[in-house]
Amino acid sequence: MRRRRNDPGAPDGIRARYNSRVPMRIQGLFAALLAALPVTAFGAAAPTLRFASVFGDGAVLQQEISVPVWGWAQPGAKVIVRYAGQEKKAVAGGDGRWLVTLDPITGGAGELVATAGKERAVSRDVAGGEVWLCSGQSNMAMNVGGSDGGQEAAKTGEDAYLRVYRMPDAVSDKPQADAAAKWVSATPESIPGFSAIGYWFARSIRQLNAPVGLIVAAWGGTAAETWADAKSLAIEPACQPILTGWKERVRKDPELGMAELPFRLEIDRIDLLPADGSARVPLDRFSGPALPGRWEDPWAPGVSTAKFEITSSEGRRGLFSGTIGTASYATVVRTLGEGEKGADLSRFAAIRLKVRGRGLFKLHFRQPTVWDWAWHETPAFRAGEDWQELAFTLTETKQPDWGAQKPIELATINGLVVTATSSVVYPEMPSGLYNGEIAPVARYAIRGALWYQGEANAGRAWQYRSLLPAMIRGWRKAWRQGDFHFFIVQLPGWQVPADAPVDSDWAELREAQAVAAAAVPNADYACTIDLGDAADIHPKRKREVAERLALIASMRVYGRAAECSGPRYAGMEAEVGAVRIRFSRLGGGLEVRGGGELTGFGVAGEDRKFVKAAARVEGDTVVVSSPAVPSPVAVRYAWSQNPVCNLRGKIGLPVAPFRTDDWPLTTLDNK
Numbered sequence: 001m002r003r004r005r006n007d008p009g010a011p012d013g014i015r016a017r018y019n020s021r022v023p024m025r026i027q028g029l030f031a032a033l034l035a036a037l038p039v040t041a042f043g044a045a046a047p048t049l050r051f052a053s054v055f056g057d058g059a060v061l062q063q064e065i066s067v068p069v070w071g072w073a074q075p076g077a078k079v080i081v082r083y084a085g086q087e088k089k090a091v092a093g094g095d096g097r098w099l100v101t102l103d104p105i106t107g108g109a110g111e112l113v114a115t116a117g118k119e120r121a122v123s124r125d126v127a128g129g130e131v132w133l134c135s136g137q138s139n140m141a142m143n144v145g146g147s148d149g150g151q152e153a154a155k156t157g158e159d160a161y162l163r164v165y166r167m168p169d170a171v172s173d174k175p176q177a178d179a180a181a182k183w184v185s186a187t188p189e190s191i192p193g194f195s196a197i198g199y200w201f202a203r204s205i206r207q208l209n210a211p212v213g214l215i216v217a218a219w220g221g222t223a224a225e226t227w228a229d230a231k232s233l234a235i236e237p238a239c240q241p242i243l244t245g246w247k248e249r250v251r252k253d254p255e256l257g258m259a260e261l262p263f264r265l266e267i268d269r270i271d272l273l274p275a276d277g278s279a280r281v282p283l284d285r286f287s288g289p290a291l292p293g294r295w296e297d298p299w300a301p302g303v304s305t306a307k308f309e310i311t312s313s314e315g316r317r318g319l320f321s322g323t324i325g326t327a328s329y330a331t332v333v334r335t336l337g338e339g340e341k342g343a344d345l346s347r348f349a350a351i352r353l354k355v356r357g358r359g360l361f362k363l364h365f366r367q368p369t370v371w372d373w374a375w376h377e378t379p380a381f382r383a384g385e386d387w388q389e390l391a392f393t394l395t396e397t398k399q400p401d402w403g404a405q406k407p408i409e410l411a412t413i414n415g416l417v418v419t420a421t422s423s424v425v426y427p428e429m430p431s432g433l434y435n436g437e438i439a440p441v442a443r444y445a446i447r448g449a450l451w452y453q454g455e456a457n458a459g460r461a462w463q464y465r466s467l468l469p470a471m472i473r474g475w476r477k478a479w480r481q482g483d484f485h486f487f488i489v490q491l492p493g494w495q496v497p498a499d500a501p502v503d504s505d506w507a508e509l510r511e512a513q514a515v516a517a518a519a520v521p522n523a524d525y526a527c528t529i530d531l532g533d534a535a536d537i538h539p540k541r542k543r544e545v546a547e548r549l550a551l552i553a554s555m556r557v558y559g560r561a562a563e564c565s566g567p568r569y570a571g572m573e574a575e576v577g578a579v580r581i582r583f584s585r586l587g588g589g590l591e592v593r594g595g596g597e598l599t600g601f602g603v604a605g606e607d608r609k610f611v612k613a614a615a616r617v618e619g620d621t622v623v624v625s626s627p628a629v630p631s632p633v634a635v636r637y638a639w640s641q642n643p644v645c646n647l648r649g650k651i652g653l654p655v656a657p658f659r660t661d662d663w664p665l666t667t668l669d670n671k
Contacts, residue, residue, distance in 0.1 A: 049073040049121045051123055052070050052071050052440070053179055054181070054444050055071065056183060059123060060127050061102070061131070061213075062129075062447055063106050063129055064106060066102065066103065067105065068099055069101070070098060070100075070443070073116045080115050081113070084105050086102055107128050108127065109125055111126065127161060129161065132205070132446060133215045133448070134450045135216075135450070137220050137221060137222045137455060138220030139197070140197055141216075141218035142195070142196050150191075157203070158191075160186075163184065163185045164183070164190075169219050171429055173432065175435045176435055177439075179440040196546070197452060200547060201546040204550030204554075215444065217433070217438060221427075224456075225431070227434050228434055228471035232471060238465075242430055242467075261359070262323050263321060263359030263420040269282075270351070329422070332418050345410045351416070352389065353390055356386060357383035358384075359382070360381075360382050361382075361418065362418075363418060364417040364419065365397060365417075366415030438475065447485065449486050451486065452488075454513060458491075462512065462667045462670065465519075472516070472520050473520065485522045486520065486523045487524055488517055490526060491510050491528070493641065494641060497643070498644065499600070500602050501602035507639045510529075526552060527548075529656070531545055563653075566649040567647075569658035580621050580622070581621060589620055590650070592617065592648075599615075600646065601613045602636045603624050603634070605631050611628045637657060638655075643657065
């Protein structure tokens with residue numbers, strides 16, 4: 001599945017952070033490139049005493065359990081750590097790393113201090129509270145500014161004790177020791193860039209009157225195997241095809257396994273070609289003022305080195321070069337027109353340029369008035385040693401990714417974006433994101449984890465039944481704090497609605513999520529089948545999703561709720577011409593949302609062909625039948641990509657999709 005990117009022209013509240021690749025901004029074309037912040041294992045080479053970055057200013061430490069604290073010092077140094085009246089000692093190992101374990105704390109805020117001889121490291125305003133890890137793909141990364149009610153929340157949601165530690169996007173072939181990140185408290189300026197689900201979840205948890213810290217590690221379009229540690233994948237039989245498939249890809253394309261890839265793109269003669277066939281117009285005639293350099297963002301993906309320089313006196317030839325990591329990218333922007341107003345390019349048909357160099361590149365036409373999770377961009381082209389002339393029509397570019405499709409508007413183009421990418425256009429390396437984003441914070445004490453992911457694995461839903469539990473077990477082993485809570489967001493509906501069961505990999509993935517939640521201790525899932533958007537894979541009702549997760553936490557973690565989900569399928573009995581369905585977690589009972597006809601059910605006989613069925617609530621059961629199936633043996637409910645369904649519990653939460661049969665699924669053989 002394709003990974004997502006932000007448009008550099010997105011409004012302030014939305015552009016701060018969505019999911020996958022936040023471009024590095026350059027102040028105008030051919031200006032000095034802003035160096036991104038690489039994620040590296042600082043520890044072994046650190047010459048002075050310091051904490052791991054996750055213990056920096058504003059950190060939230062998990063209360064009521066033991067808290068490991070670590071950092072680096074000179075090898076052999078005797079380190080003393082003090083916090084909240086405690087004093088713990090450690091000796092730095094040969095690599096300089098040290099670790100102490102604080103006794104359980106409750107609330108409060110103060111300084112976390114480490115000393116080693118004459119050296120002293122201090123983290124200020126460190127609070128005890130509730131810490132949750134938020135991970136997954138684009139719907140976990142989707143920010144508050146792009147969700148329903150987000151802009152209003154930012155204006156009134158300032159909270160010094162709601163804090164977020166956002167992991168930089170980082171792929172690595174080896175576990176990393178630290179990350180270039182910091183804790184950020186909720187302010188009107190920062191809230192729009194927070195994970196929407198994380199933020200609304202934290203808002204609910206804040207009702208406990210304890211500080212809440214979120215560690216967010218999410219990247220759009222990513223598959224679960226990239227978030228799983230290598231050992232867990234290696235010992236899970238269902239994951240062997242993932243590992244062997246990746247090894248074969250690396251054998252055929254060695255660049256996939258390289259830590260850094262050099263790129264070099266020399267560009268010359270950038271011209272716009274008028275639709276009427278008249279003379280070309282050099283692109284620099286449309287140069288506007290330099291855009292502000294507001295993309296110096298610590299959340300940007302790691303780019304080891306990159307620069308863009310003018311190589312001719314005319315100022316029209318440029319050299320874009322540097323090195324990028326696997327699944328990373330580097331971006332420059334050429335301004336057109338006057339600022340955000342945009343240039344009217346409607347009389348032009350194409351853009352033509354000459355290129356040579358080394359690497360894989362794309363061009364994107366930036367539009368300030370048409371913004372979505374997808375970009376209009378050209379197909380990727382590979383530059384070689386010899387000059388080649390390329391031409392791309394302005395109207396042939398299409399949004400290659402997800403989201404609500406919007407046409408390119410030639411009257412609003414105000415920029416040309418040049419992007420260098422690795423051979424992997426989004427993170428695919430097994431364990432790559434675990435190494436880059438999870439390993440640096442593993443062992444940081446947490447209450448639990450929230451997981452919104454699965455779209456990228458839908459085609460391998462059967463494998464996901466084993467893959468996700470393997471990932472969860474690996475995380476718990478790395479944290480060394482037992483079976484911490486793990487709550488999953490079950491995929492909502494998307495694309496064409498269906499009022500009868502049909503084969504669907506998304507339906508199978510939802511079942512796999514439920515199976516995974518049942519396969520490991522202290523896990524559950526939030527059903528969101530009623531919160532989707534047929535036109536957009538990124539539905540904006542994130543507050544409701546987060547509040548359902550918070551309700552699960554309220555019951556299963558904090559003991560403050562009696563029910564935390566809608567009814568769940570519990571069993572069936574075949575009757576004459578019908579099937580009766582029983583449920584668990586009934587709470588106040590069953591009801592039809594909005595009243596009227598009960599929808600979403602299908603029934604099948606021994607031929608295994610499902611048809612739309614009539615259904616009615618009888619007490620705490622549902623009776624399902626169809627005249628087309630006189631002897632029904634199986635029922636499916638809400639079983640499609642985007643089911644039309646309306647059964648829920650009386651506390652207002654939907655009945656989760658289910659099937660009563662155990663017949664083979666469409667993704668069974670997909671590895």
